[in-house]
Structure formats: structure tokens, C-alpha cells
Amino acid sequence: MCRDTLxxxxxxxxxxxVRSAYNLAQQIDENNSAKSSSGGGPSHWDFIWKARVPxxxxxxxxxxxxEAVPxxxxxxxxxxxxxxxCSVCKMNGETLRHAFLECPYTRFLWALSDLP
Known part of the structure; x- marks a missing residue:
């Protein structure tokens, strides 16, 4: 019978x-970044770049x-x-969410559009 060893x-x-743990962490990080950017099935980037829009x-x-919109x-x-x-309503901080969905003026424009 053999004794277990770590x-x-x-x-x-x-x-x-510590060096071997660091090298393992680097390998895991490289594998994850490679999977997220290319392999592993369709991603939201594929959806965006393959869409039939201008x-x-x-x-x-x-x-x-x-988050590169100014x-x-x-x-x-x-x-x-x-x-x-917000440069339009002067009421709240202008985040992407506020600018496109929550600003009273944006809500008014969405209501005028034919979009759901």
C-alpha cells in the first residue's frame, strides 16, 4: 500500500x-482570452458584425x-x-442608459417613433 503524496x-x-502558480494563472488567462475572442460558438460580437445593417x-x-460613446x-x-x-434634461447623470432610455426627452422621442 502506497502513501498519498501531494x-x-x-x-x-x-x-x-509562487512562480509555478503564476505561470498557471497566465496560461489560464491566455486560454480564456483566446476563447472569448474567437472560439467557443457565436458571441454578441458575431451577432453585431454579421448583422445586415450599415x-x-x-x-x-x-x-x-x-462604453466608447461620448x-x-x-x-x-x-x-x-x-x-x-445630462446636457438635455439637466436632471440626472448622463449614462448610456439615461441617454438612450431614461431621459424624459428620449422617452418622448421613443413614443413618437413607430418602434415598440
Whole structure:
């Protein structure tokens, strides 16, 4: 009967070290980033880039996902502006959600459109 022993399989000598744990974490991170950007089935990026809409619409959707639309909240984060109040209603901070869904003026425009 053999005694059980602990073995750290990522190290050549079988012993745990901070270096071997760091190297394992780097490998896991590289594998996860490779899967999220290319493999692993369809992603929201595939949906955006393969949509049958003009390229400017695809680019705008990409900017929304990356929070790269210049609403005041993002401009304050980048230190372009000091205050993040909505430039239209002057009531709330202008986030992407506020600018496209919650602002009273935006709600009014959505109500005028034929979209559901």
C-alpha cells in the first residue's frame, strides 16, 4: 500500500512555488482570452458584425458595448468634463442608459417613433 503524496503537476519537480502558480494563472488567462475572442460558438460580437445593417450601425453598437460613446458620464471618467449632468434634461447623470432610455426627452422621442 502506497502513501498519498501531494504533487503540483504544473511544476517539473512536483513542488508548489509562487512562480509555478503564476505561470498557471497566465496560461489560464491566455486560454480564456483566446476563447472569448474567437472560439467557443457565436458571441454578441458575431451577432453585431454579421448583422445586415450599415457599417455605421455596427460601429455604433460596438461603441455602446465598449462604453466608447461620448456621454457626459464617460467624458467625466476621461477627465474631459467635470460634471456629468445630462446636457438635455439637466436632471440626472448622463449614462448610456439615461441617454438612450431614461431621459424624459428620449422617452418622448421613443413614443413618437413607430418602434415598440
Amino acid at each position: 504533487v503540483w503537476h504544473t511544476a517539473r519537480n512536483g513542488l508548489f512555488s 457599417n455605421r450601425v455596427k460601429n455604433f453598437c460596438w461603441k455602446i458595448c465598449k 456621454v457626459t458620464n464617460n467624458l467625466v471618467k476621461r477627465r474631459v468634463l467635470i460634471e456629468d449632468l
